Amino acid sequence: MLFHVRMDVNIPHDLDPIRADELKRVERERAQELQRQGKWRHLWRIAGQYSNISVFDVADPQELHDLVSTLPLFPFMAIEVTPLCRHPSSIHEDER
Amino acid sequence: MLFHVRMDVNIPHDLDPIRADELKRVERERAQELQRQGKWRHLWRIAGQYSNISVFDVADPQELHDLVSTLPLFPFMAIEVTPLCRHPSSIHEDER
Amino acid sequence: MLFHVRMDVNIPHDLDPIRADELKRVERERAQELQRQGKWRHLWRIAGQYSNISVFDVADPQELHDLVSTLPLFPFMAIEVTPLCRHPSSIHEDER
Amino acid sequence: MLFHVRMDVNIPHDLDPIRADELKRVERERAQELQRQGKWRHLWRIAGQYSNISVFDVADPQELHDLVSTLPLFPFMAIEVTPLCRHPSSIHEDER
Amino acid sequence: MLFHVRMDVNIPHDLDPIRADELKRVERERAQELQRQGKWRHLWRIAGQYSNISVFDVADPQELHDLVSTLPLFPFMAIEVTPLCRHPSSIHEDER
Amino acid sequence: MLFHVRMDVNIPHDLDPIRADELKRVERERAQELQRQGKWRHLWRIAGQYSNISVFDVADPQELHDLVSTLPLFPFMAIEVTPLCRHPSSIHEDER
Amino acid sequence: MLFHVRMDVNIPHDLDPIRADELKRVERERAQELQRQGKWRHLWRIAGQYSNISVFDVADPQELHDLVSTLPLFPFMAIEVTPLCRHPSSIHEDER
Amino acid sequence: MLFHVRMDVNIPHDLDPIRADELKRVERERAQELQRQGKWRHLWRIAGQYSNISVFDVADPQELHDLVSTLPLFPFMAIEVTPLCRHPSSIHEDER
Amino acid sequence: MLFHVRMDVNIPHDLDPIRADELKRVERERAQELQRQGKWRHLWRIAGQYSNISVFDVADPQELHDLVSTLPLFPFMAIEVTPLCRHPSSIHEDER
Amino acid sequence: MLFHVRMDVNIPHDLDPIRADELKRVERERAQELQRQGKWRHLWRIAGQYSNISVFDVADPQELHDLVSTLPLFPFMAIEVTPLCRHPSSIHEDER
Structure with a gap:
């Protein structure tokens, strides 16, 4: 089933930059893995913002x-589902 | 290019029911025509609300x-773009 | 699966009272039927408001x-899911 | 009597991780103890958020x-009651 | 137990004035009766608004x-509790 | 004259705990002194929150x-008056 | 004492125009009378809106x-005080 | 001097359509006249909404x-200035 | 021309107290100088808040x-104009 | 195509002042370069705020x-598009 998810990223300016980069690198790998699995069906950047709009296809909440x-x-x-x-x-018969 | 659009429908209770039904019928035909043209790329109902979340693929605003x-x-x-x-x-190379 | 639903009722003051009463009567019957089926798992009145907080147990959105x-x-x-x-x-192993 | 409570957790990123883990461990123990006592009647996670929706059954505010x-x-x-x-x-005669 | 209640009154301009006056008259009688019973413990007008702030002393929600x-x-x-x-x-030992 | 005041307390987590405790101790003394003087007429805790609702009886703003x-x-x-x-x-003739 | 008041006017479009004009005429007379009495100390129009910002000088709320x-x-x-x-x-010693 | 103005139009559905069309016709003529005079410097439609964003160049508020x-x-x-x-x-030396 | 300005002050608790006091001292001198020049026409404290409501009389934005x-x-x-x-x-002919 | 962008700047008070100045200097150079390229078509300061309202002319989102x-x-x-x-x-035939 599908869930629409908006994610607004707000990394504190005093977070260690090396840790921040590492978090972003792993986030990216994880996002791509979930896309390949078909779980993270859509992933768009909101123009002008450090935010994305996504659609997940999962078994349940x-x-x-x-x-x-x-x-x-x-x-x-900040996440909105x-x-x-x-x-x-x-x-379409099946909106997925 | 893609635009994310949320539409919340609020039909006044004192609108003539026949006119309301006609509006809904034509709305549906128009929505399906735009989907077939590829302009209205995604169309989902928000569960529990008289609202939809859509993605349009258009030439410009x-x-x-x-x-x-x-x-x-x-x-x-009420429409939010x-x-x-x-x-x-x-x-994907091309997110569309 | 479970969905938390808040419903705020706002019946227009110029709605025909007989129609309003009929709507409420059928709403009540339907709510009780869904409770007996186990679909409408919880139904609470918010104290002081014409609103309820509910938990539904359904197959999907x-x-x-x-x-x-x-x-x-x-x-x-107005409904919030x-x-x-x-x-x-x-x-509990199973939160339902 | 019943109170619906929503809790949104926001742990500052610069809180000492050891203290944070200890707080979470004790929080969990306390939550489970209150559930066993029947005071914390319902406890659900909001999908996608570090938040819960709860129903407490207590003697008074x-x-x-x-x-x-x-x-x-x-x-x-942040807590909303x-x-x-x-x-x-x-x-049900008794909604509890 | 005590509940703080804010009430914002908004009578539609097209409500029959005779009915509106009757509603206000009965509302006033009811408010005074509940005050005499000690249920409606405090009743203040918010200066400049058709609103009140009240404190009720009741057995339960x-x-x-x-x-x-x-x-x-x-x-x-519109009511907020x-x-x-x-x-x-x-x-005071007893805040009531 | 009466003013309704809501106070929401938010002490930063990185404030020195000894200073925080001292602030709370003096706050409490001051609140009790003002209550004895009749200036701080009502003082209630909002259930579940680090907040109070108060009514002050003062000569002017x-x-x-x-x-x-x-x-x-x-x-x-954060204070709302x-x-x-x-x-x-x-x-009552005199609402105070 | 002084109170800052913002008033946003919203006259329903289906109010009888003759009654609306009469209301506005009397409103204007009343506003000018209160200004001459010194009660309505300041009266400004918010540019671009059917709203005013006022300062009243009164004995009490x-x-x-x-x-x-x-x-x-x-x-x-809609009035905000x-x-x-x-x-x-x-x-100035006396801000009025 | 310049003022940024956002206008959101909301024509009631029960307004007489002939009057509504006449209002829109005169509105359009007036908007074009003010543009030719240089007072209404910019006029854009917000995509997907019955709203505009404008910049006025006027002598004062x-x-x-x-x-x-x-x-x-x-x-x-609804107008926001x-x-x-x-x-x-x-x-540019002169932003106009 | 006149602009209504609301200023809500929020000094971070970890700002150096000596710097904070110096900022406040200069702010006060500057505010008084602008009042004497007639630019800062009105300056009121909002009762109960670290905020002011002001009216400025200036040549332009x-x-x-x-x-x-x-x-x-x-x-x-935080400033609102x-x-x-x-x-x-x-x-008055001239509202200033 | 045109996008209206509002930017509200909020530089943390504990950011290193030298880094902050450098960021502002490069921001200014970049803004002027984009203006000269015709991409950043309009750039206005909002009076009284550390904010701007801009119009960009770009190929796509x-x-x-x-x-x-x-x-x-x-x-x-904080950016709003x-x-x-x-x-x-x-x-004008072409609103740009």
């Missing part, structure tokens, strides 16, 4: 939480 | 406005 | 939407 | 305050 | 809801 | 400011 | 309420 | 108010 | 910005 | 993001 809360930047993100379903005007 | 502002339910929708671009961690 | 959007008072409710999962400090 | 304000993470939580009562459409 | 939701102006009020308890710096 | 802005925790409080007056439905 | 709540447009105004006092950096 | 408050759609617009000045990093 | 942005406490203030003009119900 | 996210002060700015298009009442 538990899996969504497990994926999102273990992202390296999770402690520095919106559950999605098929729109009755969609031309 | 002008085309986005022309498409959205001529929807039959436009006068009864967010420009998107490719995320640097995306595994 | 689609079923949640189908249940909530067909409630008779749906057009007159929050997906839930098991808390790691819970003493 | 004073007991609620005593329980919540002595949680180890209390200084790092909503008093609940039985919903007239509930199928 | 259920009684609070029963009192507030049966006020004649209830359908036209805050549970209170004794402040540790109070000079 | 200047006295209110002098009292509140010299509280030891003033630099760490609402002027009150007698409610026309009050059963 | 009760007088402020009596003046403001009897303005003919009171039912159609802020109590003022002398600023310690003012060059 | 009074002239801004006189221009904006006499627009035919003024009663149906922001005063502008030259940015120190601008490459 | 540029002068307002130059005055406000060079105040020593500017980096620690509202342009004012004469109210049509004012009894 | 990707270019907007690349320009804005590489500004030296980007980590210290609004896509613009030609207004139907504009007197």
